[in-house]
Amino acid sequence: MAVGAGRSVASRLFIWLAVATFVFAIVTAGLLVLDSHRSVRAEAERVTQAVAETLAHSPTVRDALALDDRAATSVLQPVAEEVMGDARVDFVTIMDTSGIRITHRDVDEIGQRYIGTIPATIEALTEEFTGTLGPSLRTIVPVESTSGAALGWVSVGVTIDSVAAQLGPRLVVVVAIALALIAAGLAGAVVARRATRGLAGDLPAGTIRDTLASAESMRTLGEALRAQTHEHGNRMHTAVALLELGRTREAIEILTDSARQSQALVDQVAARTEGDPTVGALLLGKASQAIERGIRWETDIDPEAPRSVLTPTDAVALVGNLIDNALDAAATGAEPRWVRVRLAPTAQCELALVVSDSGPGVPVALRESIFERGFSTKPAGPEGRGVGLALAAAIVDDAGGSIRLDDGPPTTFRVVLPTPASTEVT
Template sequence: MSARTKQGSAASRVFVAVALTAAVIVTALAAVLVVDAERSERSEAEEVTRAVAASLASLPEVAESLRAPEPSETLQPLAAEVMTRTGLDFITIMTPDGIRVSHRDPAEVGRHYLGTIPSTPRVFTEEFTGTLGPSVRTIVPVTVDGELVGWVSVGVTIGSIWSKILPRLPFVVSIALALLAAGLVGAWLARRTTRRVAGDLPAGTIRDAVASYESVRTLGEALRAQTHEHGNRMHTAVSLLELGRTGEAIEILTETSRQSQELVDQVAARRGGDPTVGALLLGKAAQARERGIEWSAEIDPHAPRSVLTAVDAVSVVGNLIDNAMDAAAAADAPRWVRVAFRSTASSPAGLQVEVSDSGAGVPEPLRERIYEHGFSTKPGGAQGRGVGLALVRSIVTSAGGEIELRDDPTTFVVTLPASVP
């Protein structure tokens, strides 16, 4: 089996991701609908039990019967009749101390009420497990001239509540299935669109392609700036030579050579140096001078080789420098960018790359969003805004490293693990 088949194409991954997202959303929605229906039925049960209990407690014949020698003779038939008319599961009438004088099961008459009896006469609703199982019940005091003569408890079992919900489930299921079908169609369309763009390439290959594009872009911009700067200086030197000002021409050419040679010496002195990254730094230094940004590079000669490929290294360093120069260019003076390559503090074999700038920094609410694909605090355009930092983090984390944003000054710190010999 090929590595491509094992990884799965990007189109297939998009289909799976969208389909799973749709399934999760539909499941959550169905659960919300069921819970909402249960909550609605429970609320209705509380209102009905409260209303019926209060109505019975206010009947004069209930109070009179509770004071009679045999209250069950009149209250048991009355409770049974009300239960039949209202469809309630039980109506229990009891004495002030909680002895039942009516119950759905006549055998329970004379026994103590199972549930909470308030310490003071007041209306109280609760869920309690009694002889009929869990139920929502409301207990209301029966008073005569302020004197407590008994209690009326009316309840609906949880089973009855769910029996009213069950008929709604087919409707909920049909909605869920319709939404799931729509989600699967969306996943199929997303897969089809992705396949048109990327074919059957795996996601890793597409990321590598994006990294290659970003590497070429940022390296091309750097070399263009370097070529442009050298061209300007050469034209100036030629003009000075034509004017007979040889000393000034030599000074310009010597200064150009000296600035480039300093950075070349730093890159060459590093034992793990990458010539491609060195060329990038030379170009970015010229680009910084072209934009009026002070440039400095600190390259530790003992810094280890990066675990990244040349393409990925150029993408990471180039994008971080591009962001830093954009931030510095937008800031008030002084405008500067600093780049450093050194060993990590925890391990001499690990590489740490720091890119700092004099920009305004990143607001706290945006510190995670800046790594999202497509998000940028800068205007969109042909430069691929909203791709850089997302690609940088993807490359770094794939290599087992991490990226961190620090303040004062704004600094992106990339830490890469030791390379495998």
């Protein structure tokens, strides 16, 4: 069931919970009906077996079968009718060894051959068979003499219609349970909608995601700029101190090395004529952040790498979160520590973003969970662990791209994003 993109988060949550409630109630009702049918059928089989066994071991039945068929009918037909009334079974058929009926619910059928399976050996048999009364569950049991010889057979049955009729009262209970589940589920959905509306108002899901992306963009840009400012401040302070000490050559080396590293990245960013300048600024800041944390930073930006369809806010949130994740992972790994970022076009004119790191990697058992909101291998903190990769996956999914974690090592996240050119081609 598709839910309109313009609906508020609260309304979408209510609809999904309501749909889930109805599906759960229907499935539960179906399972209860199936279980009730099996239970009623099993009970019918037990009744036919018990009644047939009781009659087969009755001295009255055994003695009557020693008489001729007419005399046996006069003795056993009243017994069969009484048992049918008391045990609430649909028929009791007593027959001789050749299958000729001595009793029957319809007296006109007496003397006719039994319709059903007569075992080849002297043993009981329960089956479903269609006879004169229609489909029925029946049990046939041999009547044996004291010496073990067969004297005849007793067949007791319940029609399928009677079995179905016993389901009626149980179906009422099943319907009541299903309605109770639906009522409880809808009540829960209403409570959830009110709680969600209290937090998010009537904002659509896309707006909330955009707000979160904006917040993440500001956070990651702020961290990058802070690191860049801090790194340059450290170098400048060191250079000034060296100049004061008269060590001009070392001061010049520090400043030129810093300028050289920054210029190399600036050149790559500037060479990408179609690139997003916001992402370029982010990469410059993240490079300083990596240096500050003692992590080697590598970038490979293809000059032909196209601009994706993402807004600057979403692009910064996506790239920034992937790089932050890589920096955190590399910082906990063994030497050498490094992070590598690559931007390049694909054969389909899309944009490929690849972020790799030297970290310890993601355990195989957790690979299916890394893009779920709230999941993190790190402890929760004020920055909100478990948001970054989930937000990155949501941004990529909304744009119609793909994101996956390659089999490592090294740990590599690979993103493919559509571009205006690739959208025109499709």
